[in-house]
Amino acid sequence: MTESPDTSARTGTFAVKRGLADMLRGGVIMDVVTADQAKIAEDAGAVSVMALERVPADIRRDGGVARMSDPALIEEIQAAVTIPVMAKARIGHFAEAQVLEALRVDYIDESEVLTPADEAHHIDKWPFTVPFVCGATTLGEALRRISEGAAMIRSKGEAGTGNVVEAVRHLRSIVGDIKKLTQADSAEQYGWAKQLGAPIGLVQEIAGSGRLPVPLFCAGGLATPAVVSLVMQLGAEAVFVGSGIFKSEDPARRAAAIVEAAAHFEDAAHVAKVSRGLGEAMRGQELSALSERLADRGW
Amino acid sequence: MSIGVLALQGDVREHLGALAELDVEGRAVRAASDLRGLSGLILPGGESTTLSLLLGSSKLFEPLGEAIASGLVVFGTCAGLVLLANEVHGGRPDQRGFEVLDCSVLRNGYGRQSESFEAAVEVAPALGPEGASMPAVFIRAPLVERVGAGVEVLARAARPSDPEPRAVALRQGRVLASAFHPELTADRRLHRLFLAMVQSAATGCEVGVPVGVA
Numbered sequence: 001m002t003e004s005p006d007t008s009a010r011t012g013t014f015a016v017k018r019g020l021a022d023m024l025r026g027g028v029i030m031d032v033v034t035a036d037q038a039k040i041a042e043d044a045g046a047v048s049v050m051a052l053e054r055v056p057a058d059i060r061r062d063g064g065v066a067r068m069s070d071p072a073l074i075e076e077i078q079a080a081v082t083i084p085v086m087a088k089a090r091i092g093h094f095a096e097a098q099v100l101e102a103l104r105v106d107y108i109d110e111s112e113v114l115t116p117a118d119e120a121h122h123i124d125k126w127p128f129t130v131p132f133v134c135g136a137t138t139l140g141e142a143l144r145r146i147s148e149g150a151a152m153i154r155s156k157g158e159a160g161t162g163n164v165v166e167a168v169r170h171l172r173s174i175v176g177d178i179k180k181l182t183q184a185d186s187a188e189q190y191g192w193a194k195q196l197g198a199p200i201g202l203v204q205e206i207a208g209s210g211r212l213p214v215p216l217f218c219a220g221g222l223a224t225p226a227v228v229s230l231v232m233q234l235g236a237e238a239v240f241v242g243s244g245i246f247k248s249e250d251p252a253r254r255a256a257a258i259v260e261a262a263a264h265f266e267d268a269a270h271v272a273k274v275s276r277g278l279g280e281a282m283r284g285q286e287l288s289a290l291s292e293r294l295a296d297r298g299w
Numbered sequence: 300m301s302i303g304v305l306a307l308q309g310d311v312r313e314h315l316g317a318l319a320e321l322d323v324e325g326r327a328v329r330a331a332s333d334l335r336g337l338s339g340l341i342l343p344g345g346e347s348t349t350l351s352l353l354l355g356s357s358k359l360f361e362p363l364g365e366a367i368a369s370g371l372v373v374f375g376t377c378a379g380l381v382l383l384a385n386e387v388h389g390g391r392p393d394q395r396g397f398e399v400l401d402c403s404v405l406r407n408g409y410g411r412q413s414e415s416f417e418a419a420v421e422v423a424p425a426l427g428p429e430g431a432s433m434p435a436v437f438i439r440a441p442l443v444e445r446v447g448a449g450v451e452v453l454a455r456a457a458r459p460s461d462p463e464p465r466a467v468a469l470r471q472g473r474v475l476a477s478a479f480h481p482e483l484t485a486d487r488r489l490h491r492l493f494l495a496m497v498q499s500a501a502t503g504c505e506v507g508v509p510v511g512v513a
Contacts, residue, residue: 008418009416009417009418009456009458010416010417010418011413011414011415011416012413013416013417015417015436015483015484016415016416016417016436016437016438019415019436019438019480019483020412020415020438020439022309022310022313022344022438022483023309023310023344023345023346023377023378023438023439024345024346025308025309025310025311025312025345026306026307026308026309026311026345027308027309027345027346027349042348042391044352045348045349045352045353045356046349047308047345047346047349048346082348082389082390082391082406082407083346083348083349084346084411084412084439101413104411104412104413105411105412106411106412106413106439107412129413130412130413131412256356259349259352259353260353260356262308263307263308263329263353263357264329264357267329
């Protein structure tokens with residue numbers, strides 16, 4: 001303890017990247033498409049906003065290629081709020097990620113909601129200073145993203161549907177396999193690594209700790225306070241709400257209610273109180289009616 | 300000794316884990332009734348705007364303010380420091396805090412996430428011998444711009460962009476705060492100091508210099 005202090009500051013370390021994800025736990029990250037929506041989200045208590053040109057429900061409706069947002073829009077949103085601002089890059093599109101890093105966004109979502117740019121490779125996220133969040137449907141997918149440098153994992157769910165069934169499937173799969181993995185002996189862990197298609201080091205780490213080495217958040221089809229309580233009781237540490245807020249009848253009230261539900265997810269009386277009279281939720285979609293599943297993008 | 304961690308949002312689990320390492324079972328505080336019988340409370344890292352709103356909507360703001368005024372020992376990290384500071388810049392105009400630590404802080408004063416950093420910070424004698432340091436993780440941290448006369452500076456750090464060493468850990472009476480996140484590293488000196496402050500508040504003694512070992 002007596003050596004002279006090494007005061008050289010290091011940015012972009014894994015501790016710093018995952019640290020911001022830790023600070024967002026218990027909170028709600030909201031998709032916004034304008035600076036005004038970003039203000040509404042911040043006023044309602046969002047811990048962060050995701051700056052987008054179109055919410056997933058509109059991307060679905062409009063079709064075509066979905067790309068990174070206009071930097072001018074991202075900058076407007078950064079100027080409008082004091083909370084962290086995230087933005088999406090296409091799967092494998094490291095140049096979009098470089099642009100977002102140059103814009104000094106706080107987190108990059110390498111997202112299946114946008115049209116993938118590479119059919120074989122996700123972004124190598126280690127060289128970046130900015131942290132990344134990636135979607136996953138299974139534990140193997142989550143661990144592959146972490147091995148590429150993701151500092152936060154979210155369930156993919158099925159974005160833009162207002163239907164939580166896929167997010168629940170993904171969460172149950174990830175959390176369920178983690179539980180099973182903690183029961184595996186050292187020989188069986190190699191079998192798990194092979195079956196999951198994941199590095200043995202990460203598999204061994206999770207077998208010991210019983211949790212992912214980065215925070216696990218939930219996204220995809222969340223639209224009500226009760227759904228937020230559901231996924232957090234299933235093991236999600238925070239939630240992303242996309243179309244669910246600004247496609248509803250009264251976004252400001254719904255946003256505040258969803259923030260309250262995330263903070264008090266174990267208190268059903270509190271969730272009941274904030275759920276009263278919120279107006280109509282987003283219309284939502286039955287999954288069998290979908291022509292394309294966004295969750296199938298990425299591997 | 301009953302210690303709480305404000306559990307509305309943020310890295311609550313890490314603080315509970317740090318307390319457990321020191322053989323103290325922490326209590327998650329989400330409602331005014333959870334404050335009963337507490338002798339110390341940790342305000343964790345998180346988003347200070349969110350925490351401030353949730354303190355109001357959860358009807359915790361006034362009871363917690365009264366508890367601090369009547370001697371509850373508090374320890375705030377990052378967003379927790381923002382909630383305790385007398386003066387906050389760069390926040391929302393309607394953002395409320397407890398105003399019990401005489402200092403002024405600039406929210407996100409070190410910049411955005413790309414400027415978040417880890418470094419070893421120089422510590423004062425209350426936390427270790429001369430020349431000692433402790434590891435510190437700063438996440439969109441508040442920058443302490445002014446420190447009041449009655450406030451003890453427990454740690455300082457300089458940045459390449461700002462060679463002036465700034466106060467990054469502070470103590471005033473029964474209030475302890477840091478701009479960084481001691482709960483994210485394995486160094487438990489600040490949590491130990493907090494527990495020592497709780498202990499001496501209970502026995503009515505002044506806080507002496509605790510054992511400066513991690």
